[in-house]
Amino acid sequence: MASTASKLLTLIICAFAIVQITLAGDPDILTDFIAPTGTQVDANFFTFTGFRALLPPNIQPSTFKALKASKAEFPALDGQSVAYAALIYPPGTINPPHTHPRSAELLFLAKGSLNVGFVDTTNKLFTQTLQPGDMFVFPKGLVHFQFNADTSKPALAFSAFGSANAGTISIASTLFNSTIDDNVLALAFKTDVATVQTLKKGFSS
Numbered sequence: 070m071a072s073t074a075s076k077l078l079t080l081i082i083c084a085f086a087i088v089q090i091t092l093a094g095d096p097d098i099l100t101d102f103i104a105p106t107g108t109q110v111d112a113n114f115f116t117f118t119g120f121r122a123l124l125p126p127n128i129q130p131s132t133f134k135a136l137k138a139s140k141a142e143f144p145a146l147d148g149q150s151v152a153y154a155a156l157i158y159p160p161g162t163i164n165p166p167h168t169h170p171r172s173a174e175l176l177f178l179a180k181g182s183l184n185v186g187f188v189d190t191t192n193k194l195f196t197q198t199l200q201p202g203d204m205f206v207f208p209k210g211l212v213h214f215q216f217n218a219d220t221s222k223p224a225l226a227f228s229a230f231g232s233a234n235a236g237t238i239s240i241a242s243t244l245f246n247s248t249i250d251d252n253v254l255a256l257a258f259k260t261d262v263a264t265v266q267t268l269k270k271g272f273s274s
Contacts, residue, residue, distance in 0.1 A: 095171070095232050098148035105144055117143040120155050129223050133162040140233040152233050158183065158217035158224040165241055166214045172235035174207040174228050176215070181224025187213035212240060246272035 139152040186196035207213040
């Protein structure tokens with residue numbers, strides 16, 4: 070009897086785990102695509118032109134810039150479980166530590182070089198220096214970064230996501246450009262309130 074109850078409990082736990090894994094991604098849709106109400110659906114609806122800004126003679130930005138093709142910028146992606154981003158790194162710039170809660174990120178380096186890395190749930194750091202043509206995957210939800218250490222040449226990368234809305238949580242901005250109590254942050258970072266307030270000033274401008 071105890072063995073039967075144990076097997077039943079194990080089965081229930083496994084079923085619950087499978088449901089949770091299934092719900093972790095974008096939900097399946099019951100139509101070919103989703104179009105906002107009133108949208109005229111033709112080939113233009115399925116075309117995104119936002120990356121034309123990458124082509125000459127456009128000027129490189131002075132700070133890191135991400136051009137996104139996600140559900141917000143490209144409504145045809147709604148329900149398709151995919152998104153894309155073009156990442157422009159002027160010399161010496163960084164895409165600061167951040168996470169994507171709803172998707173892994175597959176980065177392809179097209180130009181320049183990049184130092185990339187992520188930290189797993191055991192606090193182990195995985196880093197790599199990428200050259201043009203290299204790809205690197207950042208597992209879903211883990212803190213990661215990219216850094217163009219070259220002080221004279223820009224870098225250009227493209228990232229693919231397994232969600233139409235992967236989400237981005239910038240670690241520093243989330244913590245120091247929010248209304249989290251200064252005392253909470255001071256205790257969390259084992260520092261004092263004055264240091265926390267100095268850090269917050271850097272994000273308020």
